[in-house]
Amino acid sequence: MLFSTGTQIVEENYVYVNEITRVKTMMKLKDIKHLNFEKRWTFTLAIGSIIFIFLFATCFNFGTVSSLYKINSFFPKFGDKPADFGDQRIQTPPPPPRPTVPRFAYLVSGSKGDLNKLWRTVRALYHPWNYYVLHLDLESSVEERKELALRVENDPVFAAVGNVYVVTKANMVTYRGPTMVSNTLHACAILLKKFKDWDWFINLSASDYPLVTQDDLLFTFRDLKRDLNFIEHTSNLGWKKNKRAMPLMIDPGLYQNRKSDIFWVQPRRALPTSFKLFTGSAWMILSRSFVEYCIWGWDNLPRTLLMYYTNFVSSPEGYFQTVICNTPEFKPTVVNHDMHFISWDAPPSQHPHTLNINDTDKMIASGAAFARKFKQDSLVLDRIDRELLRRKNGSFTPGGWCKGDPSCTKVGKPTRVKPGPGARRLSRLIGKLLQPPKFNESQCS
Numbered sequence: 001m002l003f004s005t006g007t008q009i010v011e012e013n014y015v016y017v018n019e020i021t022r023v024k025t026m027m028k029l030k031d032i033k034h035l036n037f038e039k040r041w042t043f044t045l046a047i048g049s050i051i052f053i054f055l056f057a058t059c060f061n062f063g064t065v066s067s068l069y070k071i072n073s074f075f076p077k078f079g080d081k082p083a084d085f086g087d088q089r090i091q092t093p094p095p096p097p098r099p100t101v102p103r104f105a106y107l108v109s110g111s112k113g114d115l116n117k118l119w120r121t122v123r124a125l126y127h128p129w130n131y132y133v134l135h136l137d138l139e140s141s142v143e144e145r146k147e148l149a150l151r152v153e154n155d156p157v158f159a160a161v162g163n164v165y166v167v168t169k170a171n172m173v174t175y176r177g178p179t180m181v182s183n184t185l186h187a188c189a190i191l192l193k194k195f196k197d198w199d200w201f202i203n204l205s206a207s208d209y210p211l212v213t214q215d216d217l218l219f220t221f222r223d224l225k226r227d228l229n230f231i232e233h234t235s236n237l238g239w240k241k242n243k244r245a246m247p248l249m250i251d252p253g254l255y256q257n258r259k260s261d262i263f264w265v266q267p268r269r270a271l272p273t274s275f276k277l278f279t280g281s282a283w284m285i286l287s288r289s290f291v292e293y294c295i296w297g298w299d300n301l302p303r304t305l306l307m308y309y310t311n312f313v314s315s316p317e318g319y320f321q322t323v324i325c326n327t328p329e330f331k332p333t334v335v336n337h338d339m340h341f342i343s344w345d346a347p348p349s350q351h352p353h354t355l356n357i358n359d360t361d362k363m364i365a366s367g368a369a370f371a372r373k374f375k376q377d378s379l380v381l382d383r384i385d386r387e388l389l390r391r392k393n394g395s396f397t398p399g400g401w402c403k404g405d406p407s408c409t410k411v412g413k414p415t416r417v418k419p420g421p422g423a424r425r426l427s428r429l430i431g432k433l434l435q436p437p438k439f440n441e442s443q444c445s
Helices: 002-062 066-073 115-125 142-154 156-161 179-194 214-221 240-245 288-296 301-311 319-325 357-366 379-389 421-434
Strands: 104-110 131-136 164-166 200-205 248-250 263-265 285-287 340-342 370-372
Touching (some): 104 115, 104 179, 115 131, 131 142, 214 421, 248 301, 288 301, 288 319, 301 319, 357 379
Parallel strands (some): 104 131, 104 200
């Protein structure tokens, strides 16, 4: 009886324990479900917050919360002092930054016997803010080329600034053939590789000479758009159509080490139909962006035209004009002037008159930055040095950069520019060229 009773008690306790266990288990399940519910609610809240922030940021981008911003602007932040309308100051936008001084990159080239002419031109042109590539062609003697390099190396200002580069591996250059174009492009490639921050490229010869100081030039070009290209041009070929465009010629300078004249081959060729021919002066001021286009030729036109002008008589007077006037991107940047004073002989002759002292007044009145051509040590050059450049005893043309005793033997601040009367003459000329409608009507016409 006791046994059975004990067994019953044990069974009842077992049942009781199981019941307690079942109740606890159910309570844990409820807790777990509640916890899972809280987790799902938290996750949903987080996702909703992210979406709200994204939509709010998007509203800022599209301006749909601008009205909210205006409403909040009427209520000062907590702790801020209320604004007193009498103390408010009118906020004006800051003035636009003053245009920086531009930089010019020069090619000054010469041939046999031009060493002293080139040296005088370079010293008259020199400014520590600019860059210079000097080239005596392969017809000049080895001694001349070595002497040029030695003068540059031994000049204390050139050595200190390091902005004058002498082409040691000379090219053969013939004016009537394409070698002058290739030499110009070679110099452009050197300038693009060695110097990264110039704005305009100017090609000159040893027979050129400046009519304004470099300070005048820098000051005048400071306010101009940096994409302008000064190229004298016309599509009216006239006598050049039959004398230069249609004949085929070969330039021995492409494959010989000695200069000789071009020779003719047959048959003649017709005028091209895929592009329009232009002609003009071989001397120009080109923007850096256009020079890069001519060197890289990303749409292949510069290379195509370079092949065409390989057999063109006097290709320097047509290549760059034809490239720029057949490129819609650069056509609006063309100014129809080469910034030179040149007194040409009657066509179809090839060369300009040699200038003398009687041409001084005409040169000054032209307002041009450069003139050509001059004989070595001509009296007119002495007058230009004395009256226009204020240059004495073969020294550099003085400018705001000059320091030392005697003057210009040391370099001060290169960007310090002191313009003179030449800047006024040049500004008047460029102002007339850029004045509408003349500027637009003269582009590639």
